[in-house]
Amino acid sequence: MARxxxxxxxxxxxxxxxxxxxxxxxxxxxxxxxxxxxxxxxxASPPSFLFFDWTLENYAEVQERSNYFLHFLNSVVxxxxxxxxxxxxxxxxxxxMAFFPKKRTKDILMWMLSTKMLPPVGVLVPIYLLxxxxxxxxxxxxxxxxxxxxNLPIIVWMIFTYFKEIPGEIxxxxxxxxxxxxxEVVYVxxxxxxxxxxxxxxxxxxxxWNEAFWTLNLTxxxxxxxxxxxxxxSSPEGLFYAKLSAASTMAIAPILILGWFSQKQLVRGLTFxxxx
Amino acid sequence: MSGTVMExxxxxxxxxxxxQIKGLSDKTIAWIFVAPTIFLLLAVNIFPLIWTIRxxxxxxxxxxxxxxxxxxxxxxxxxxxxxxxxxxxxxxTAHFLFWTLFFQVLIGFxxxxxxxxxxxxxxLWTTIIVLPMMLSPAVVGxxxxxxxxxxxGLFNYAIAFLTGADPxxxxxxxxxxxxxxxxxxxxxxxxxxxxxxICLAGLRSIxxxxxxxxxxxxxxxxxxxxxITVPMVLPFLMLAVLFRGIENFKMFDLVVQLxxxxxxxxxxxxxxxxxxxxxxxxxxxxxxxxxxxxxVTVFGLASIYVKALNKVKER
Numbered sequence: 001m002a003r004x005x006x007x008x009x010x011x012x013x014x015x016x017x018x019x020x021x022x023x024x025x026x027x028x029x030x031x032x033x034x035x036x037x038x039x040x041x042x043x044a045s046p047p048s049f050l051f052f053d054w055t056l057e058n059y060a061e062v063q064e065r066s067n068y069f070l071h072f073l074n075s076v077v078x079x080x081x082x083x084x085x086x087x088x089x090x091x092x093x094x095x096x097m098a099f100f101p102k103k104r105t106k107d108i109l110m111w112m113l114s115t116k117m118l119p120p121v122g123v124l125v126p127i128y129l130l131x132x133x134x135x136x137x138x139x140x141x142x143x144x145x146x147x148x149x150x151n152l153p154i155i156v157w158m159i160f161t162y163f164k165e166i167p168g169e170i171x172x173x174x175x176x177x178x179x180x181x182x183x184e185v186v187y188v189x190x191x192x193x194x195x196x197x198x199x200x201x202x203x204x205x206x207x208x209w210n211e212a213f214w215t216l217n218l219t220x221x222x223x224x225x226x227x228x229x230x231x232x233x234s235s236p237e238g239l240f241y242a243k244l245s246a247a248s249t250m251a252i253a254p255i256l257i258l259g260w261f262s263q264k265q266l267v268r269g270l271t272f273x274x275x276x
Numbered sequence: 277m278s279g280t281v282m283e284x285x286x287x288x289x290x291x292x293x294x295x296q297i298k299g300l301s302d303k304t305i306a307w308i309f310v311a312p313t314i315f316l317l318l319a320v321n322i323f324p325l326i327w328t329i330r331x332x333x334x335x336x337x338x339x340x341x342x343x344x345x346x347x348x349x350x351x352x353x354x355x356x357x358x359x360x361x362x363x364x365x366x367x368x369t370a371h372f373l374f375w376t377l378f379f380q381v382l383i384g385f386x387x388x389x390x391x392x393x394x395x396x397x398x399x400l401w402t403t404i405i406v407l408p409m410m411l412s413p414a415v416v417g418x419x420x421x422x423x424x425x426x427x428x429g430l431f432n433y434a435i436a437f438l439t440g441a442d443p444x445x446x447x448x449x450x451x452x453x454x455x456x457x458x459x460x461x462x463x464x465x466x467x468x469x470x471x472x473x474i475c476l477a478g479l480r481s482i483x484x485x486x487x488x489x490x491x492x493x494x495x496x497x498x499x500x501x502x503x504i505t506v507p508m509v510l511p512f513l514m515l516a517v518l519f520r521g522i523e524n525f526k527m528f529d530l531v532v533q534l535x536x537x538x539x540x541x542x543x544x545x546x547x548x549x550x551x552x553x554x555x556x557x558x559x560x561x562x563x564x565x566x567x568x569x570x571x572v573t574v575f576g577l578a579s580i581y582v583k584a585l586n587k588v589k590e591r
Binding site for chain 1 (some may be wrong): 279299300305307309310312313314316317319320321322324325327328331338347368387391393395396397399401402403404405406407408409410412413414415418419420421422423425428430433442466468469472473502515520521522525526528529533546547550551554561563564566568571572573574576578582
């Protein structure tokens with residue numbers, strides 16, 4: 001009897017969960033489907049879902065019109081570059097704050113986070129002027145620098161939380177066994193911190209990949225990543241929704257694929273470590 | 277062989293120096309490691325901030341840099357705080373902020389509470405619901421313009437299907453009364469899974485034994501909910517609200533791509549308004565003062581909020 005009630009309850013939970021999941025997923029799915037339609041079919045009413053003439057012409061046209069691959073490459077270089085650079089700077093900082101906490105460590109962390117509270121438009125003018133004088137405008141280097149700085153507080157903060165979960169006694173034990181700083185970091189800390197660092201890495205790649213404000217304002221044609229590419233499709237003149245959908249799909253596909261293959265770390269990163 | 281070399285090197289090192297290096301490995305190394313981060317944040321965040329503060333007291337215009345820059349004192353601040361247009365954008369931002377947080381917390385918590393256990397395909401489901409927040413806000417804004425089209429848009433079609441209204445009778449991003457809700461809906465779609473996942477983490481962190489103890493004390497389900505579930509999840513929920521609140525206060529790219537601030541200026545949030553002042557009207561000094569006011573507002577609200585959060589955590 002109790003088991004029957006339990007099973008019923010579980011079925012209801014599964015049903016609700018999947019109804020929500022599908023409702024959330026559907027707009028994305030529909031956009032992807034539309035990208036394979038002809039323009040005429042994209043505006044048909046009622047909309048068709050699977051039974052239409054599948055075509056790749058939108059993709060070909062988007063590539064031809066705005067050179068997708070160049071922007072794709074820019075996105076890859078910028079997001080990977082800023083993530084790696086950020087980690088190199090952040091890991092030592094997080095390490096020392098987690099294992100050698102000072103009286104003011106908490107304040108320093110809060111201060112780092114508070115730099116994220118300023119609306120980016122507020123510092124655009126000085127950064128723009130600096131970049132112009134250093135001729136960093138519309139270069140990948142410039143964007144890597146900006147995005148590293150923008151996301152640095154989040155990287156430090158996340159790695160700090162992951163390091164905090166590692167018990168200090170393990171490090172002490174290693175030191176007792178004669179491990180020096182280098183051994184400690186390479187053989188004890190790193191293996192234990194890898195899942196956390198992986199989550200941070202993924203989150204940061206996504207944040208950098210999606211960042212639109214700085215990329216739009218500091219690039220023109222050469223170094224523009226996919227977010228700038230998508231902005232050129234923002235005001236559809238006439239009816240070309242299928243192409244808009246194709247461009248959207250092309251901009252999000254790499255991230256969706258990356259996410260698919262790294263589900264666990266990604267969910268952990270996106271929820272700032274709350275979901276393990 | 278190498279052992280003897282090492283030994284000799286060790287003996288050759290004066291004990292004082294060795295102690296100094298050892299001393300380095302604790303405190304000083306800790307500072308050396310933090311220093312680059314602090315330095316870079318100072319250089320790229322604080323230095324421009326100070327520059328912006330300085331500009332905010334002048335009538336500097338970036339498109340006419342040759343013009344003599346005059347110190348105008350607090351005039352920019354005065355003009356902003358008495359400008360009725362700016363109060364309108366503040367209202368639009370408050371509307372956006374309040375309703376997105378309201379819906380995300382309400383729906384996110386309710387769903388998390390309903391689902392609160394593993395079920396068939398739990399991992400796949402989690403992957404699917406985090407998809408929206410992996411997307412670039414610019415792209416999301418872009419394809420939602422399509423979903424919001426009257427007659428052909430998926431959103432209008434779904435609403436028509438549910439209510440029987442004519443799908444071409446309303447335009448979410450074209451009408452003054454609906455546009456503020458259109459951005460609330462998209463943001464809620466995008467970020468409710470985030471709040472829900474954080475709530476789920478909170479719910480799953482509550483040990484069953486607490487509920488069992490409450491059961492023994494004959495506490496009703498209703499009472500258990502208010503005295504166990506809510507207080508235990510609250511710190512998680514408040515953290516989620518803090519993150520979303522700060523991000524939504526700065527909201528820019530999604531709304532620019534979706535509505536461009538229109539129709540009229542009904543969805544012109546403060547960041548968009550600020551960008552217009554700075555790069556369309558080219559009032560650099562004025563816009564700088566505006567940015568500082570926004571920063572102080574967010575910083576002040578967040579500080580109060582963090583204090584409250586710490587109090588909740590201590591309980």
